[in-house]
């Protein structure tokens with residue numbers, strides 16, 4: 001595409017889409033260039049059948065359709081103009097946040113290595129996900145070009161850099177949501193993979209001018225061999241019955257998609273426990289002297305169904321400070337069809353919730369701490385700025401406090417180091433970040449660098 005044809009893109013409207021978990025989000029962003037931006041967005045749940053579809057087409061055609069709906073609703077002018085007189089000038093650059101492990105081969109090219117977070121479409125593995133999306137966009141005749149491929153952690157890092165206070169550059173972007181992962185700024189000389197690529201080809205197509213590179217760690221797959229990670233019977237069963245046994249073992253102990261399922265398995269095991277003194281939900285006569293009722297677990301209770309407990313349940317119980325854990329009791333009834341649980345049982349459920357949530361946060365600290373230590377960042381800079389996003393950091397009570405508590409216990413970080421680690425929420429950062437990267441990519445193309 002020539003320079004002049006691309007000029008319209010500098011007007012500042014960028015599209016970003018985000019596929020990475022339960023929802024598919026489409027947004028358009030206007031960058032004002034002074035740390036502010038305006039954002040319009042839509043969100044739709046990804047139908048479960050598409051997460052495990054037989055063909056890649058089924059999922060990507062659905063995504064393209066959502067983009068079409070968004071354009072018709074929010075940018076119909078561009079859409080109609082394009083239909084009347086197709087012209088490259090009407091094209092919008094799109095940043096594609098695709099939050100799965102990818103072998104990135106260029107700014108808008110990357111082959112899927114494996115699915116995570118419950119997705120399982122065998123046919124797509126090994127394919128360029130940008131090409132898959134572009135094909136379906138073209139089939140719908142949409143004026144959209146997939147300009148950049150971005151992991152949500154990288155988007156979060158970019159977004160935090162754009163909006164974070166002061167002059168300190170952002171060092172890391174981390175997600176603690178449906179999945180967990182982190183990306184950070186590394187010295188190019190330490191990126192062994194690039195040295196290997198340089199040795200193999202004499203015209204490696206990446207920018208070396210800053211001496212830095214953002215590395216997507218995919219830490220969700222840390223310690224898949226379980227050398228150091230904790231492993232309970234509930235972790236084991238969750239893994240065995242997942243779509244990807246033996247993979248993402250760190251993520252399966254840390255992220256939102258899995259915490260509810262760990263809890264469900266623990267509660268179910270205790271409900272079915274042979275010893276009536278140990279078993280849950282057997283006797284409502286307890287500390288609150290409520291002898292009037294006996295707990296019932298509805299036959300169709302989600303307690304019996306895989307993924308039956310949502311992580312939001314944990315957040316509610318963790319937060320519950322009501323008398324006799326009234327809120328936990330109500331939520332057990334409403335969400336799980338477990339009626340008239342005793343206060344004693346509620347206390348036990350809360351203890352389990354707390355253990356699962358705190359373990360997740362402390363493991364999260366391990367990942368963050370490892371990157372900070374291995375890069376020597378605390379020795380190099382006064383402030384280490386980390387942008388975070390995801391339902392756990394946003395909604396799980398005390399998640400960041402537990403992370404910090406654990407960071408302080410790491411000798412190389414300690415009280416002093418923890419004070420210099422600044423963690424800030426970059427809410428929905430991956431959308432903004434993807435738009436920023438699409439902008440950078442289109443500018444680079446205008447300069448003829450891509």
Ligand code: GLC
Pocket residue numbers: 020098099100101116117151152153175177178179180181182218220251
């Ligand atoms: C999973 C994906 C990773 C993503 C993370 C958070 O771990 O593999 O790419 O960043 O989830 O969404």
